[in-house]
Amino acid sequence: MVVGDVTTGTDVLVIGAGPAGYVAAIRAGQLDLDVTLVEKDAYGGTCLNYGCIPSKAMITATNVAHEAKNAEEMGIHAEPAIDLAGMVGWKDEVVSQLTGGVEKLCKANGVSLMEGTATFADENTVRISHDGEGQGSESVSFEHAIVATGSRPIQIPGFDFADDPVLSSRQALSLENVPDSLVLVGAGYIGMELASVFAKLGTDVTVVEMLDDVLPGYDDDLTRPVKQRAEELGIDFHFGYAASEWKDIGDGIRVVAEPAEAVASDGGSEAVEAESIELDTEKVLIAVGRQPVTESLDLEEAGVETDDRGFIQTDDRARSNVEHVFAVGDVAGEPMLAHKGSYEGQVAAEVIAGEPSAIDYQAMPAVVFTDPEIATVGMSEDEAEEAGFSPLVGKFPFRASGRALTTGHADGFVKIVADEESEFVLGASVVGPEASELLGELGLAVELGATLEDVAGTIHAHPTLSESVMEAAENALGHAIHTLNR
Ligand code: FAD
Numbered sequence: 001m002v003v004g005d006v007t008t009g010t011d012v013l014v015i016g017a018g019p020a021g022y023v024a025a026i027r028a029g030q031l032d033l034d035v036t037l038v039e040k041d042a043y044g045g046t047c048l049n050y051g052c053i054p055s056k057a058m059i060t061a062t063n064v065a066h067e068a069k070n071a072e073e074m075g076i077h078a079e080p081a082i083d084l085a086g087m088v089g090w091k092d093e094v095v096s097q098l099t100g101g102v103e104k105l106c107k108a109n110g111v112s113l114m115e116g117t118a119t120f121a122d123e124n125t126v127r128i129s130h131d132g133e134g135q136g137s138e139s140v141s142f143e144h145a146i147v148a149t150g151s152r153p154i155q156i157p158g159f160d161f162a163d164d165p166v167l168s169s170r171q172a173l174s175l176e177n178v179p180d181s182l183v184l185v186g187a188g189y190i191g192m193e194l195a196s197v198f199a200k201l202g203t204d205v206t207v208v209e210m211l212d213d214v215l216p217g218y219d220d221d222l223t224r225p226v227k228q229r230a231e232e233l234g235i236d237f238h239f240g241y242a243a244s245e246w247k248d249i250g251d252g253i254r255v256v257a258e259p260a261e262a263v264a265s266d267g268g269s270e271a272v273e274a275e276s277i278e279l280d281t282e283k284v285l286i287a288v289g290r291q292p293v294t295e296s297l298d299l300e301e302a303g304v305e306t307d308d309r310g311f312i313q314t315d316d317r318a319r320s321n322v323e324h325v326f327a328v329g330d331v332a333g334e335p336m337l338a339h340k341g342s343y344e345g346q347v348a349a350e351v352i353a354g355e356p357s358a359i360d361y362q363a364m365p366a367v368v369f370t371d372p373e374i375a376t377v378g379m380s381e382d383e384a385e386e387a388g389f390s391p392l393v394g395k396f397p398f399r400a401s402g403r404a405l406t407t408g409h410a411d412g413f414v415k416i417v418a419d420e421e422s423e424f425v426l427g428a429s430v431v432g433p434e435a436s437e438l439l440g441e442l443g444l445a446v447e448l449g450a451t452l453e454d455v456a457g458t459i460h461a462h463p464t465l466s467e468s469v470m471e472a473a474e475n476a477l478g479h480a481i482h483t484l485n486r
Helices: 021-030 045-050 052-069 084-108 189-201 220-232 338-352 381-386 402-407 435-448 452-456 467-477
Strands: 007-015 035-039 112-115 117-122 125-129 137-147 151-153 181-185 204-209 236-239 241-248 253-259 261-263 269-271 277-281 283-286 290-292 325-327 365-368 373-378 391-397 413-419 425-432
Touching: 007 021, 007 125, 007 338, 021 035, 021 084, 021 137, 021 338, 035 137, 045 052, 045 084, 052 084, 052 189, 084 112, 137 338, 181 189, 181 253, 181 277, 189 204, 189 220, 189 365, 204 241, 204 277, 220 236, 220 373, 220 425, 241 283, 253 283, 325 338, 365 435, 373 435, 381 391, 381 413, 381 425, 391 467, 413 435, 413 452, 413 467, 425 435, 425 452, 425 467, 435 452, 435 467, 452 467
Parallel strands: 007 035, 007 137, 035 112, 137 325, 181 204, 181 283, 204 236
Antiparallel strands: 117 125, 125 137, 151 290, 241 253, 253 277, 261 269, 365 373, 373 425, 391 413, 413 425
């Protein structure tokens, strides 16, 4: 069918069906707005198809194999055989269940779905082009637009994702065979999550990172157990190097990395090592960050401005510089996390519906699904100090938790930060088993303005990891039972 120059109209046009866009569309549907969601690739966006969900499925599957193989202490002796095609097939099943669910939920909430690529024609019209021969394009006019076009992995000079041995995170999550060796460029959260996946699959993993440590932006006490576990898994690190090129060496490739200026912990800079290095490997995975998808949208036709990195600047109601055009999710800036996009998407829909919603990032969580996991919410101790609070800190180590010991994972701790005077919980961080799940309670404490006493006085079931949250709050108050109080 050739789609001609038909123009349809909608109150709210959402561009991009990732966790920011589809959530915005569903919320707009719930608020009885006439909403159209346009997607050019796959419902669920990066998160469901190539990011959060596939990576967590692979992390879980490789953890199962790794745990079984390393459970001698528990009296279990096993040597699991890994069938990567089977593992990837299971991951794809999970993805397809979820993406099918997104489509159904959109329809059930009255969202009209369109497949195609949207570009702005003017400030109230987009052009939707459809893939495929003779499919043409059509126009949609709108009262309000919500741009939720997400982000893509950054490519670095010398490494083209179109070349077979060069992988993006998306390609790495769909490999058919386990590579014997892998050079992973970038020790941010995506790089470190994938490093442990491949190490647990038996790949010889080497990480090259420009800065001087893993997981830039996270406190040292949180990253230390992750780096230590990575080294135990056999992962090698080269800090202070930037990968510059690769060459074919017949039975693999050689990745060259040049010394880079690494940011020293005192804020100055120093050259960490002087000579360039050459690393022979089967594959190279580039995970150096992501950039917003804005340049292909013809935003200038609608008068929407971006900053010099391509992000759409928004206010606390998710509005761009153009009153009726909103931007949510990765395209609207850091932190590029799915739940941040979904939250902004809901706010944008509610603002369009005339509700008094506004964005408040105070209790924004962040999780790194490494081994062990890291999870943070609210302010760190340093941030609390910078904000003028006198922080009161409580800590509880998992080695003192009965439940942690029974899981075989007792590395790490729960740390809670409160205001000394009012004892309001300002933030928390966890490194250790199920940190991602333990964070929920701590986020609620920050959001509700709970005090240390509220958390400490809540009866926590025994034996659970969540008792560690209660004990961290008790420790801040000076009366933890299962650890010594300062
Ligand atoms: P996206 O999910 O990127 O969706 C944007 C959608 O817009 C895409 O489907 C795209 O096809 C569509 N689109 C783009 N341009 C157009 C156009 N012109 N017309 C129509 N459609 C268009 N985040 C977490 O919170 N937790 C995690 O554990 C986590 N793990 C991750 C692991 C990996 C390997 C990666 C790569 C990312 C991970 N993320 C994680 C980040 C998360 O995936 C993103 O923050 C999230 O997907 C952003 O959502 P979004 O809706 O803004 O954009």
